[in-house]
Amino acid sequence: MVILVAEGFLCCSFRSDTMSRKSPTNGKWTSRKAFLLVSVMVLADLCDVTTSVLRHHMTFMDIEDYKDHVCSRPCVDNGQPMTCDYDFLIEHYHTLTKACWDCPHISDMCARPHCVPADGGLRGILTVNRMMPGPSIQVCEHDTLRVRVHNKMENSEGTAIHWHGILQQGSPYMDGVSMVTQCPIPAHSTFTYVFNASTPGTHFWHAHSGLQRADGLYGHLVIRQPPGREAHRGFYDLDLPEHVIVVNDWWHRDSPSSFAQHHHGDGDNKPSSVLINGKGFFKGLYNPKTGLNITTPREVFRVTPGKRYRFRVASNGILNCPLMISVDNHSLEIIATDGQPVQPLEVAAFNIFAGERYDFVLTANQSVGTYLLRVQGLLDCGPRFKDAQQTAILVYDGAEFNSSFTTPAPTIIGKILNPINSRESPTEIPVSQLRAMVEDDxxxxxxxxxxxxxxxxxxxxxxxxxxxxxxxxxxxxxxxxxxxxxxxxxxxxxxxxxxxxxxxxxxxxxxxxxxxxxxxxxxxxxxxxxxxxxxxxxxxxxxxxxxxxxxxxxxxxxxxxxxxxxxxxxxxxxxxxxxxxxxxxxxxxxxxxxxxxxxxxxxxxxxxxxxxxxxxxxxxxxxxxxxxxxxxxxxxxxxxxxxxxxxxxxFPPVPPRFPTCGSWEPEPEIPHVTDINNHCARSSATSHTRQHKHLTSFVVGVCLVSTLLLPLLRTELQPSFAGFPMY
Known part of the structure; x- marks a missing residue:
C-alpha cells in the first residue's frame, strides 16, 4: 500500500514539476513536499506494522489472570461503555505442575500463579493463560469485548471459542463455532473476537472445536446491567465477582483417549469426579513426612450474616451428567435462567444440565458457621455408577475456617427445579413452569x-x-x-x-x-x-x-x-x-x-x-x-x-480479510498445443482419476482432429510454408 501511495505522489509531483514550466521553484517544492509526505507515511506504516506484530505476538511471559480487570466494575446508570481487551493463550498443560511447588502438602502453594490442582488427579489438560477455568470475563452491558486468542497448542491443533449465551446479533462471524461460523484458528496464529456485550446475564465461554472444552478450555462470562435495568436489583444486596460458579463433570485422563477407547472399544464413559470452579478433591495424596492424606483445596465462598447474595452458576457439563446443586440449611431463590430474569421461585435444590445457567439468591440467615454447597452427579455420574460429586465451603464471617470441613449430606426436603426425566409434581418443578419477567413477543x-x-x-x-x-x-x-x-x-x-x-x-x-x-x-x-x-x-x-x-x-x-x-x-x-x-x-x-x-x-x-x-x-x-x-x-x-x-x-457482510479454509485438489493440467503428442502418450498411461479421464478425452479429441486436419493443412498451406520442414 505504501509503495502504491508513494508512486502516486511522486508521479503527481513530477507531473506538476514538468507542467509548471513558469514556476520551477514551485514544482521543486511540490516534489519535496511529496517526498516528505511519503517518507512520513512509510514510517507511520512501518510503525503501525511493528506495533501490530508486537501486539499480536504474545509470549508465555505476557499471560494474565485478569482478576483485577478494569472492566470488572460496578455497572451504573448512564455509565459510559468500555472496550474490554483480553489476551487468551491456549496451550497443552498439566495438573500439579512444577508451578505448584509443594501443593497440596502446603495448601497455600495451590493458589500460586499457573498452578492448576484440579481435584488432585494427575492428567494432561488444556488451559487459557495456565488457568482452569480460564480468565473470568465480567463486564457491563454494551461494553465492547475484544479477545485475542493465541493458539500455542502442540500437534498443530486448531480451535475456536464460543461465547455461550451471547446472541451475536449483527456479529454472527464472532459466534466461534469451528466449521460453521469460522475456520479453526490454526496453531501459531491469532484470531481476534470483537462483539458487543448486548446480551446481559450469566453466560460462559468455551472451546467449540472437538473435545477441547472437556479438557479445560472454558470460563465465566457475566454481563451485568446497571441498577435501573436490573429486574431483581431490590431482591439482593450483593452481586460479587467471586460468587460466579462454573461446574462440570471430570475424569482423570484426556478426552481424545477416552473418546477413542469408548467409541472404538469398550472404554468407560462414566466420569468419576466433579469440579467447582476447577477445584475440589477426589482422592488424597499421601504425605510420608506427616503420615497424613492431604487433599487439594476446595472452592470457598464467604458471606456476612444477614446479607442477601446473588450467585451465578453455569454448567460446562461434558457427558450425560446433570448436576444437583444445594446448600446445606439454606433455601435458594431462583431469579434467572440462561441470563433471562424469571419471577423468583424458592427451592431446596435445582438440577442443571450441560450448557444451562441459573442465578439464585442466598440469604445468610443461619447461625454463624460453615456450611457446604453440594454438587451431586446424576444419571451417568450418579450412585449407580461412580457417584461423582463435589463440595465447596460456605463460610460466614466470624466462623472459624476449616479447609477439611465435611458433614454428611442432608436429605433434600422441598421443591426441586428442573427434575430428571419425571413429570411435574408438588415437589418437582419443570423449567417450563418458570415465568419470565420479559415482555412477550x-x-x-x-x-x-x-x-x-x-x-x-x-x-x-x-x-x-x-x-x-x-x-x-x-x-x-x-x-x-x-x-x-x-x-x-x-x-x-x-x-x-x-x-x-x-x-x-x-x-x-x-x-x-x-x-x-x-x-x-x-x-x-x-x-x-x-x-x-x-x-x-x-x-x-x-x-x-x-x-x-x-x-x-x-x-x-x-x-x-x-x-x-x-x-x-x-x-x-x-x-x-x-x-x-x-x-x-x-x-x-x-x-x-x-x-x-x-x-x-x-x-x-x-x-x-x-x-x-x-x-x-x-x-x-x-x-x-x-x-x-x-x-x-x-x-x-x-x-x-x-x-x-x-x-x-x-447476512452481515463478511469481515475484511476473514480467514478462509476448505478442501483442495489440483486442477487438471491443460496440455499445451505444441506438446499434444507428449500429452496424448502421458495422459493415456496415467489417467486414474476422474479429472484425468476428462483430460484424456479432451486430449484424444484434439489428437484425432489434428490427425484428420493435418494432411489438409499440408496441402492448403504448402506455399506458405516453403522452406520450413513439416511434421
Whole structure:
C-alpha cells in the first residue's frame, strides 16, 4: 500500500514539476513536499506494522489472570461503555505442575500463579493463560469485548471459542463455532473476537472445536446491567465477582483417549469426579513426612450474616451428567435462567444440565458457621455408577475456617427445579413452569410459520465411523459390550462441512445438505449422514417440537440454540419410551397445552426421556446457527443440525480479510498445443482419476482432429510454408 501511495505522489509531483514550466521553484517544492509526505507515511506504516506484530505476538511471559480487570466494575446508570481487551493463550498443560511447588502438602502453594490442582488427579489438560477455568470475563452491558486468542497448542491443533449465551446479533462471524461460523484458528496464529456485550446475564465461554472444552478450555462470562435495568436489583444486596460458579463433570485422563477407547472399544464413559470452579478433591495424596492424606483445596465462598447474595452458576457439563446443586440449611431463590430474569421461585435444590445457567439468591440467615454447597452427579455420574460429586465451603464471617470441613449430606426436603426425566409434581418443578419477567413477543403468540419436529434417540446402526458392516458390524456385538449406539436427530447424523458456510456460503453444495424433508434414503434402516440443514425465512416464527424417544438408555439431551433465545412453551414426560408420532398425534387432538404468556426464555433446555419439549423463537437474526445436544460425545458424532436464517444477502457482510479454509485438489493440467503428442502418450498411461479421464478425452479429441486436419493443412498451406520442414 505504501509503495502504491508513494508512486502516486511522486508521479503527481513530477507531473506538476514538468507542467509548471513558469514556476520551477514551485514544482521543486511540490516534489519535496511529496517526498516528505511519503517518507512520513512509510514510517507511520512501518510503525503501525511493528506495533501490530508486537501486539499480536504474545509470549508465555505476557499471560494474565485478569482478576483485577478494569472492566470488572460496578455497572451504573448512564455509565459510559468500555472496550474490554483480553489476551487468551491456549496451550497443552498439566495438573500439579512444577508451578505448584509443594501443593497440596502446603495448601497455600495451590493458589500460586499457573498452578492448576484440579481435584488432585494427575492428567494432561488444556488451559487459557495456565488457568482452569480460564480468565473470568465480567463486564457491563454494551461494553465492547475484544479477545485475542493465541493458539500455542502442540500437534498443530486448531480451535475456536464460543461465547455461550451471547446472541451475536449483527456479529454472527464472532459466534466461534469451528466449521460453521469460522475456520479453526490454526496453531501459531491469532484470531481476534470483537462483539458487543448486548446480551446481559450469566453466560460462559468455551472451546467449540472437538473435545477441547472437556479438557479445560472454558470460563465465566457475566454481563451485568446497571441498577435501573436490573429486574431483581431490590431482591439482593450483593452481586460479587467471586460468587460466579462454573461446574462440570471430570475424569482423570484426556478426552481424545477416552473418546477413542469408548467409541472404538469398550472404554468407560462414566466420569468419576466433579469440579467447582476447577477445584475440589477426589482422592488424597499421601504425605510420608506427616503420615497424613492431604487433599487439594476446595472452592470457598464467604458471606456476612444477614446479607442477601446473588450467585451465578453455569454448567460446562461434558457427558450425560446433570448436576444437583444445594446448600446445606439454606433455601435458594431462583431469579434467572440462561441470563433471562424469571419471577423468583424458592427451592431446596435445582438440577442443571450441560450448557444451562441459573442465578439464585442466598440469604445468610443461619447461625454463624460453615456450611457446604453440594454438587451431586446424576444419571451417568450418579450412585449407580461412580457417584461423582463435589463440595465447596460456605463460610460466614466470624466462623472459624476449616479447609477439611465435611458433614454428611442432608436429605433434600422441598421443591426441586428442573427434575430428571419425571413429570411435574408438588415437589418437582419443570423449567417450563418458570415465568419470565420479559415482555412477550407478540409474534410468538400467532400460529407458527414453520413447525419442525426433531426426534432424538440412540440408534443401533452400522455407523461406518465406528462399525464396519463387514468386519465388525453392530450385529456382532450386544449393548454394553462394544456395540455403539449412534445418537441422532431425525435419524440423521450431522457432519460439518469442509468450509464454514456462514463465511464461505458458495462452497456449501446442495448435494452436501439434507434434512428429513429432503433425504432420499430410508434413514430408519440405513445410516444417513450429511450437513443437517434447515432453511428458515427471515422473521419467521418457528416452533420446534423436540422428542426424546428414549428407546435406549436413561439419558438426556440438553439442547442448545446459537443466535436466538426461545420460549419454552410446553414440556412433559409421557412414558419410558415413545415415538415422535405419539407426540404429534397427541398435539393433533389438542391435548398439548402451550403457555404463550410469560413462558421462560432460554437458549439451552433438556427434553424428558420418553417425552417432549416445545420451544418457539423468532428467526430475526440472519446467519447460520448451530442447534445441538450439549453432551460432548453426542454432538461430536453428529447429534445436531444447522438453522440457516435468511438468505446470504441477508447476512452481515463478511469481515475484511476473514480467514478462509476448505478442501483442495489440483486442477487438471491443460496440455499445451505444441506438446499434444507428449500429452496424448502421458495422459493415456496415467489417467486414474476422474479429472484425468476428462483430460484424456479432451486430449484424444484434439489428437484425432489434428490427425484428420493435418494432411489438409499440408496441402492448403504448402506455399506458405516453403522452406520450413513439416511434421
Amino acid at each position: 407478540p409474534a410468538l403468540t400467532r400460529t407458527p410459520d414453520r413447525t419442525i419436529v426433531v426426534a432424538m434417540d440412540f440408534k443401533v446402526i452400522d455407523n461406518p465411523r465406528f462399525h464396519n458392516p463387514v468386519l465388525y458390524s453392530t450385529r456382532d456385538f450386544v449393548i454394553g459390550n462394544r456395540q455403539l449406539q449412534t445418537p441422532q436427530m431425525n435419524d440423521i447424523s450431522n457432519t460439518l462441512p469442509s468450509s464454514p458456510p456462514l463465511s464461505q456460503y458458495k462452497d456449501l453444495l446442495q448435494s452436501m445438505t439434507c434434512n428429513n424433508d429432503t433425504v432420499t434414503s430410508d434413514c430408519s434402516v440405513e445410516f444417513c449422514e450429511c450437513v443437517h440443514l434447515y432453511k428458515l425465512r427471515l422473521d419467521d416464527v418457528v416452533e420446534v417440537i423436540l422428542v426424546d424417544q428414549g428407546h435406549i438408555w436413561d439419558a438426556n439431551h440438553p439442547t442448545h440454540l446459537h443466535g436466538h433465545g426461545f420460549r419454552v412453551v410446553a414440556m412433559d414426560k409421557l412414558a419410558s419410551s415413545i415415538y415422535a408420532k405419539n407426540v404429534t398425534d397427541l398435539d393433533a387432538r389438542g391435548e398439548i397445552i402451550r403457555n404463550l404468556h410469560n413462558a421462560p426464555i432460554k437458549d439451552t433446555v433438556t427434553v424428558p426421556d420418553g417425552g417432549y419439549t416445545i420451544l418457539r423463537f423468532h428467526a430475526n437474526n440472519p446467519g447460520i446457527w448451530f442447534f445441538h445436544c450439549h453432551v460432548e460425545y453426542h454432538v461430536e458424532i453428529g447429534m445436531g443440525l444447522l438453522f440457516q436464517v435468511g438468505e446470504p444477502e441477508d
